[in-house]
Amino acid sequence: MLKIGIIGFGRIGKVHAWSIQTRVENACVLRICDPFMNPAMEAEAQKLGIQRWGTDAGELIHDPDIDAVLICSSTHTHAALSIEAAQAGKHIFCEKPVDPDPKRITEVIAAVEKAGVHFQVGFNRRFDHNFKALRQAVEQGKVGDPHFITVLSRDPEAPSLDYVKVSGGMFMDMTIHDFDMVRYLSGSEVSEVYAVGDALVNPQIKELGDIDSAQITLRFENGAIGCISNSRRAAYGYDQRAEVFGSRGSAATQNDTPSTLILSDEQGIQQEKPLYFFLERYMQSFADEIASFTESIVENKPTAVNGRDGLIPVLMAKAALKSMREHRPVTMAEIKQEEGVEHV
Amino acid sequence: MLKIGIIGFGRIGKVHAWSIQTRVENACVLRICDPFMNPAMEAEAQKLGIQRWGTDAGELIHDPDIDAVLICSSTHTHAALSIEAAQAGKHIFCEKPVDPDPKRITEVIAAVEKAGVHFQVGFNRRFDHNFKALRQAVEQGKVGDPHFITVLSRDPEAPSLDYVKVSGGMFMDMTIHDFDMVRYLSGSEVSEVYAVGDALVNPQIKELGDIDSAQITLRFENGAIGCISNSRRAAYGYDQRAEVFGSRGSAATQNDTPSTLILSDEQGIQQEKPLYFFLERYMQSFADEIASFTESIVENKPTAVNGRDGLIPVLMAKAALKSMREHRPVTMAEIKQEEGVEHV
Amino acid sequence: MLKIGIIGFGRIGKVHAWSIQTRVENACVLRICDPFMNPAMEAEAQKLGIQRWGTDAGELIHDPDIDAVLICSSTHTHAALSIEAAQAGKHIFCEKPVDPDPKRITEVIAAVEKAGVHFQVGFNRRFDHNFKALRQAVEQGKVGDPHFITVLSRDPEAPSLDYVKVSGGMFMDMTIHDFDMVRYLSGSEVSEVYAVGDALVNPQIKELGDIDSAQITLRFENGAIGCISNSRRAAYGYDQRAEVFGSRGSAATQNDTPSTLILSDEQGIQQEKPLYFFLERYMQSFADEIASFTESIVENKPTAVNGRDGLIPVLMAKAALKSMREHRPVTMAEIKQEEGVEHV
Amino acid sequence: MLKIGIIGFGRIGKVHAWSIQTRVENACVLRICDPFMNPAMEAEAQKLGIQRWGTDAGELIHDPDIDAVLICSSTHTHAALSIEAAQAGKHIFCEKPVDPDPKRITEVIAAVEKAGVHFQVGFNRRFDHNFKALRQAVEQGKVGDPHFITVLSRDPEAPSLDYVKVSGGMFMDMTIHDFDMVRYLSGSEVSEVYAVGDALVNPQIKELGDIDSAQITLRFENGAIGCISNSRRAAYGYDQRAEVFGSRGSAATQNDTPSTLILSDEQGIQQEKPLYFFLERYMQSFADEIASFTESIVENKPTAVNGRDGLIPVLMAKAALKSMREHRPVTMAEIKQEEGVEHV
Structure with missing residues (x-):
């Protein structure tokens, strides 16, 4: 069972949490974090059977029980968190865009390659x-x-x-x-x-x-x-x-x-x-992209949407x-x- | 959280178990039974987070932790199990047909009315x-x-x-x-x-x-x-x-x-x-009929498909x-x- | 050029006249008759290039220049006119129903067979x-x-x-x-x-x-x-x-x-x-049934909708x-x- | 009855002739011409009830019985024939393009305006x-x-x-x-x-x-x-x-x-x-554009597709x-x- 941490528990973070807990086999959400964590979020996490939560992304990334992280936080944090997660040896699913600055994305790609972790970008469609x-x-x-x-x-x-x-x-x-x-x-x-x-x-x-x-x-x-x-x-x-x-x-x-x-x-x-809208139209695709991500890790094959993508x-x-x-x-x-x- | 027991863990029983565990809020499957229970079924139950299983329907019906039963066994057992469950004060979801003999169905209806439990028939479409x-x-x-x-x-x-x-x-x-x-x-x-x-x-x-x-x-x-x-x-x-x-x-x-x-x-x-076929076409409807059943219990309102139906x-x-x-x-x-x- | 007479210049008679004059090759309407012939009908006939008109069906049937008749008059006249036309050696297109009395239709069929003329019934669809x-x-x-x-x-x-x-x-x-x-x-x-x-x-x-x-x-x-x-x-x-x-x-x-x-x-x-309605939906089919009728005469092959039909x-x-x-x-x-x- | 001459009896000229003779009220084709007029074309003209034919466009344009001309000849002849027809006081339907040279088209427009004739361009769609x-x-x-x-x-x-x-x-x-x-x-x-x-x-x-x-x-x-x-x-x-x-x-x-x-x-x-292809898809539109053209003449209103178009x-x-x-x-x-x- 792949243990996943989700960074950012806003709309898309919740969608992924719900998908993983109900529609993705061989994976479960172990921990979430959000800088604005509040009782409502905690209640929602509990309902989904998630047992650890907090405000600190770094703690989540370095939680030794976590195999992979989903980066669903604000765009400007994507690249830094991706690099940190890669250096921590975690597999990474990063929402789009990785960064508005192409050069910064190449740094993420380099970090991912160096660490040898799986990296997938959230082009769910x-x-x-x-x-x-x-x-x-x-x-x-x-x-x-x-x-x-x-x-x-x-x-x-x-x-x-x-x-x-x-x-x-x-x-x-x-x-x-x-x-x-x-x-x-x-x-x-x-x-x-x-x-x-x-x-x-x-x-x-x-x-x-x-x-x-x-x-x-x-x-x-x-x-x-x-x-x-x-x-x-x-x-x-x-x-x-x-x-x-x-x-x-x-x-x-x-x-x-x-x-x-x-x-x-x-x-x-x-x-x-x-x-x-996109939540209705693409709900199943959100589940399927995560299933594809976890499958690429479990079967050790390339992710369907890589850093270059x-x-x-x-x-x-x-x-x-x-x-x-x-x-x-x-x-x-x-x-x-x-x-x-x-x-x- | 409504606790459900499923009698009969064949194709449709498994569909309901999967639906409840992944798509129905406020309900969970606590126990299953099947006269032909085997290691493969047990493994599947475990994977779905179901902790109790056995071969005896009576034991399941009389398990004091069970609030409602889903009768997914052979047609000829539907009526007797429904009546037994009603007498035990359990809410009942019964697959169709309740019985090939109309008079026997009226006996089920009478037992359900006497016990004052909720009763829904599995016309999922x-x-x-x-x-x-x-x-x-x-x-x-x-x-x-x-x-x-x-x-x-x-x-x-x-x-x-x-x-x-x-x-x-x-x-x-x-x-x-x-x-x-x-x-x-x-x-x-x-x-x-x-x-x-x-x-x-x-x-x-x-x-x-x-x-x-x-x-x-x-x-x-x-x-x-x-x-x-x-x-x-x-x-x-x-x-x-x-x-x-x-x-x-x-x-x-x-x-x-x-x-x-x-x-x-x-x-x-x-x-x-x-x-x-029906599993593909009606998968969501199977989840929705169970959600409707649990909702009728939780909100104490008539079931959407009653005994007369x-x-x-x-x-x-x-x-x-x-x-x-x-x-x-x-x-x-x-x-x-x-x-x-x-x-x- | 097959020369056609139309008996009955009501709605469907006019449709056929218009079809033949504008959409059917190798045939033209030579004469029409209607018991209620009036100046408006005459004007319409003239506009369509039809040169002979009158009130008497018998005269039309026995006009030696006429090769084929279209019977578009009231239903109760269909059989008698069909038999008269057959006896006069004319090919016949008869609107449906030939007669409400099945036995009467068999008489028409017999007359047509005896005369060896082509006979088509108006099932245009x-x-x-x-x-x-x-x-x-x-x-x-x-x-x-x-x-x-x-x-x-x-x-x-x-x-x-x-x-x-x-x-x-x-x-x-x-x-x-x-x-x-x-x-x-x-x-x-x-x-x-x-x-x-x-x-x-x-x-x-x-x-x-x-x-x-x-x-x-x-x-x-x-x-x-x-x-x-x-x-x-x-x-x-x-x-x-x-x-x-x-x-x-x-x-x-x-x-x-x-x-x-x-x-x-x-x-x-x-x-x-x-x-x-039918005039809009089936307009082309009205032309095509007449074209099929004239083709069956010209090429001497069975009509597409015969007496038995x-x-x-x-x-x-x-x-x-x-x-x-x-x-x-x-x-x-x-x-x-x-x-x-x-x-x- | 508007009397029409068609210049150019190739594919599109024939389509227009057929449309006018069978589908356009208040207009008929009186004359056609084509530089390559041959017996097959003559036979086709006769079948359509067209009585005058020849090879000379000028003769057709100046035929005093002609009210309007359809210019269906080669593109390079469109402008000159349009101007000649305008000067002869004939209404003009001209196939597209009027000319590949925009300035030349403005000359046609000027001639048409000066003559006060109706002018329509063949954008049938x-x-x-x-x-x-x-x-x-x-x-x-x-x-x-x-x-x-x-x-x-x-x-x-x-x-x-x-x-x-x-x-x-x-x-x-x-x-x-x-x-x-x-x-x-x-x-x-x-x-x-x-x-x-x-x-x-x-x-x-x-x-x-x-x-x-x-x-x-x-x-x-x-x-x-x-x-x-x-x-x-x-x-x-x-x-x-x-x-x-x-x-x-x-x-x-x-x-x-x-x-x-x-x-x-x-x-x-x-x-x-x-x-x-276009003959199948747009057959009715070819008839309707000519009907629109003749209507604009008969009712003396602007054509639907003018010189500027x-x-x-x-x-x-x-x-x-x-x-x-x-x-x-x-x-x-x-x-x-x-x-x-x-x-x-």
């Missing part, structure tokens, strides 16, 4: 049943050579302006999942990025220097063309779809819905809206931002050089 | 997200007055001939779920049944005196017309759909699939087949069989009289 | 692109041996009470198309009929001795089971679907809609309602009515004997 | 039932303020290399319809274009200096973002879809199929591929080509200036 089926279809050659990779990703509600201020910008906060997705689906690396963006949902977001709507054109090393379309607000809910079109055809996913009910009346033929989407977000600001296509080579990570 | 959404649409008046209630229920594979021999016949074994479903969806009682059936999938089933394909016409007390269509084998998999059509429109459910992938190639536009489908199965054999419509009144349960 | 595709799938063995043939047929609006009075009853007026359809789709003959019906849409229809909702169970000679479900009013419009389910799978058709538009908003995901659905309607009234299944053999058409 | 329904949904405010306009347009087969050589390039030959469509759907003008393109289907097309796959990012004057995705070959057939996404939701169209048949078997759940897509094609070649976004203002049509 790779474990969604729909995107997994799409990836499998591509891998099995069902669409032939990929020509177009299209990801449509729209949130049901724009975030609060307070959130926008600390989000790191839409590309780093929201699109980063889609940057990972196009790499996952295409099986190829992006060579160039062209981004347009605007605040079409809420003009106040523009005043904060951010955007809420974007469309990103990608070129891949294998020649394929990519498109990511983002909106912070779809009136009908969380819209998460993708298509890979190639020489032999197209594979595309639809949204999941609460039920398959079709209501036909004088108004028309009506289906349900998509599942509300954590790094490249951050570089893509930087390329998109630069492209939008400078109103021109930006190559990944240019960004890598700029960030001092040419050799990734 | 009422808790399926699709059928629940359909029922809600009907209840909310979205289809107006129901005119037609249609249930389509097809299995992916015909059962083995050995199973057919002991199944109690297709109406009692398979259609019984659909008999419950039409009552649930319509919010009305069936007044008359006309059934045709044949062995179209496998003629050997006919030699055993059973059928594998049937179509049942129903009349409801509220005037509506019903249709149940059954096949023991759909080549494309488990087909479980329903429609309620009424004065204001139609509400209909579709199948669930492993993913929403659509593959378009030279052959056509292809979606996935339905989830394989366990009785009527058995009478409907008998009516269907009589109709098919005598080649004529059979009223429920006739069957009730015949079975000596006129006053149900 | 066989030419609908969806049902044709379904039939082809069955013929090509894609569903294997048929087990269930299901036809769902619902009108968008109940007819006026005045129409109901002269309609001949729902089975003869509306279901007759579905009786033809199950024969067409199954490639087998019906052996037994069990019908339930009621006035669920409008109770006044019941007072007139008719019904507006029905469900008919069929047994086929090849062992298959059939179901026809009828309503005179679906709030969401004209619902015309069918399924053939067999040993290798299922083939099913959906409704046609004005467009494929999907509107997603806060209310849900909404598609368009079906095409309004006109007779059997009438017998099925009679069987359904008797079944409903006597509350028991009725064999086709019984009806044939009763109607004195045992040898059909 | 505006008359497709799906795109029309989508446009109406947008106009009715059902999607709110448009944020994203997406057009997906894929052909079933790449053209022959011989065709590619004379096609004017993919943007001018194929994408031009999509350039029109985004203007039609958005109700706004494009301000900037960024295009990427490649020969992913057939590398030989690249050797000829053309492309077969492209993705075009658009910015609209109303702030919306657009995307056109093109492929010369989709293995599953002609894929023609669009979406407008806005503040209140999304409206999207699907493909049309030969039938609605769904085949479910061991392989999966399969629907039909889209209608084969013919010009702007040509400018957009030029902008796309320049963007792709120079690897940067190109504004429409820049292109207008370059082409000397600043004031359009």
Whole structure:
């Protein structure tokens, strides 16, 4: 039984704790910590059968009974905690992004490699049943050579302006999942990025220097063309779809819905809206990513989303931002050089 | 924390144990028993955190730490165990059918009422997200007055001939779920049944005196017309759909699939087949029916599927069989009289 | 160029005239007649390039320039006009039903055979692109041996009470198309009929001795089971679907809609309602049935819907009515004997 | 009855002749001409009831019985014939593109305005039932303020290399319809274009200096973002879809199929591929655009697709080509200036 410690017991930390305790075999949560630990959190931990808790991440990391840590704390702590955990010989699951600074991510990668521990980044959507089926279809050659990779990703509600201020910008906060997705689906690396963006949902977001709507054109090393379309607000809910079109055809996913009910009346033929938001849509994928992480440790095989997979989407977000600001296509080579990570 | 004992640790008993331990709050499995308890079962129990096991149902029922029992043993034991548990003051969840003999079910109902315990019958499909959404649409008046209630229920594979021999016949074994479903969806009682059936999938089933394909016409007390269509084998998999059509429109459910992938190639536009069989399609509903059962106990409110709900489908199965054999419509009144349960 | 005369220039007569003049090659309408011919009809004829018109069917039939007649007049005139046309050596397309009296239809069949002319009955739905595709799938063995043939047929609006009075009853007026359809789709003959019906849409229809909702169970000679479900009013419009389910799978058709538009908003995901009614849904099929008729003449091959195809659905309607009234299944053999058409 | 002359009796000329003779009221084809007129064409004309034919476009234009001309000849003749017809006082329907040279189109527009005749350009897809329904949904405010306009347009087969050589390039030959469509759907003008393109289907097309796959990012004057995705070959057939996404939701169209048949078997759940190509998909729209043209003449109202609508897509094609070649976004203002049509 793999013993896990969770650093950060906010929304996503709780999701992982619940998943592990109820849906992941061969692993259990032994300890949690959160700088804002409080009685409600303690009660929740107890209910989940977690017996140790505290406020100190270092104590958790150095708890000799802990085999692996899940880093679910604030983004700015991810890299330092990852390095500390690696040095302590713990396996690491780190929420995305590992760090907004690509160079810092390379330091994490180096520490992980030196320590020889397993390291996985929290791009959970790779474990969604729909995107997994799409990836499998591509891998099995069902669409032939990929020509177009299209990801449509729209949130049901724009975030609060307070959130926008600390989000790191839409590309780093929201699109980063889609940057990972196009790499996952295409099986190829992006060579160039062209981004347009605007605040079409809420003009106040523009005043904060951010955007809420974007469309990103990608070129891949294998020649394929990519498109990511983002909106912070779809009136009908969380819209998460993708298509890979190639020489032999197209594979595309639809949204999941609460039920398959079709209501036909004088108004028309009506289906349900998509599942509300990421917690509803991706709940099973959160469990599956952790199961994959623990399996990679137990069976000593590479993690499904490694350090490099954590790094490249951050570089893509930087390329998109630069492209939008400078109103021109930006190559990944240019960004890598700029960030001092040419050799990734 | 409600403490539960499970009698019978076969397929469905294990499903319930797993559900309770991982998906049902406020309840846990304290003890299991099975006449064929073996080391593999014990290991599985331990893995699920169940600490007591044995072969004797009576011991489990009389374990003073047990609040409620789940009766998942062979059908012929359901009634006796239910009565014993009721007399011991335990709440009871009993798998369907409670008994093939309607009169025997009335004895269970009487024992449960006398003991004042909660009693729920395992018609899990009422808790399926699709059928629940359909029922809600009907209840909310979205289809107006129901005119037609249609249930389509097809299995992916015909059962083995050995199973057919002991199944109690297709109406009692398979259609019984659909008999419950039409009552649930319509919010009305069936007044008359006309059934045709044949062995179209496998003629050997006919030699055993059973059928594998049937179509049942129903009349409801509220005037509506019903249709149940059954096949023991759909080549494309488990087909479980329903429609309620009424004065204001139609509400209909579709199948669930492993993913929403659509593959378009030279052959056509292809979606996935339905989830394989009842364990895949109804897994969540098994958890939800137990959660509903424990909630009814904790909140001291009526169970969602009571003893009468366990009785009527058995009478409907008998009516269907009589109709098919005598080649004529059979009223429920006739069957009730015949079975000596006129006053149900 | 086949020269056609149309008897009866009401709604369906005009549809055929328009189809022939605009969509059928190798045929043209030379003459029309209608007992209520008026200036508006004449103007419409002229606009369609029809040069001869009058009130007398006999004159039209005996016009030596006419090769074939379309009988689109009142039902009670169909048989007599068909026989007269046959005796005049004209090819005949006769709207359904040929006659409500089966014996009378056999007289038409005899006259047609004696005269050696082509005779086609107006079951246009066989030419609908969806049902044709379904039939082809069955013929090509894609569903294997048929087990269930299901036809769902619902009108968008109940007819006026005045129409109901002269309609001949729902089975003869509306279901007759579905009786033809199950024969067409199954490639087998019906052996037994069990019908339930009621006035669920409008109770006044019941007072007139008719019904507006029905469900008919069929047994086929090849062992298959059939179901026809009828309503005179679906709030969401004209619902015309069918399924053939067999040993290798299922083939099913959906409704046609004005467009494929999907509107997603806060209310849900909404598609368009079906095409309004039979003129919209089956317009192309009306043209195609006439094209098939003229082709059978020009190429001297059997018509696609012959006299017997006109007779059997009438017998099925009679069987359904008797079944409903006597509350028991009725064999086709019984009806044939009763109607004195045992040898059909 | 409006009397029409058709110049050019190739594929599209024949489609229009057939449409007018069979599907357009109040108009008829009086005369056709084609420089390669031959007996087969004459026979076809006769069959359609067209009585005058020849090889000379001038004669047709100056035939005093002709009210309107359809210019369906080679692209390089469109402008000169349009001007000649305008000067002769004839109403004009001109196939797209009016001319590859924007300035030349402005000359046509000037001639048409001076003559006071009606002029319509053959962007038939505006008359497709799906795109029309989508446009109406947008106009009715059902999607709110448009944020994203997406057009997906894929052909079933790449053209022959011989065709590619004379096609004017993919943007001018194929994408031009999509350039029109985004203007039609958005109700706004494009301000900037960024295009990427490649020969992913057939590398030989690249050797000829053309492309077969492209993705075009658009910015609209109303702030919306657009995307056109093109492929010369989709293995599953002609894929023609669009979406407008806005503040209140999304409206999207699907493909049309030969039938609605769904085949479910061991392989999966399969629907039909889209209608084969533009003649199948857009046949009714060809008739409807001509009906709209004749209606605009008869009722003396503006045509649905005017000279400016013919010009702007040509400018957009030029902008796309320049963007792709120079690897940067190109504004429409820049292109207008370059082409000397600043004031359009």
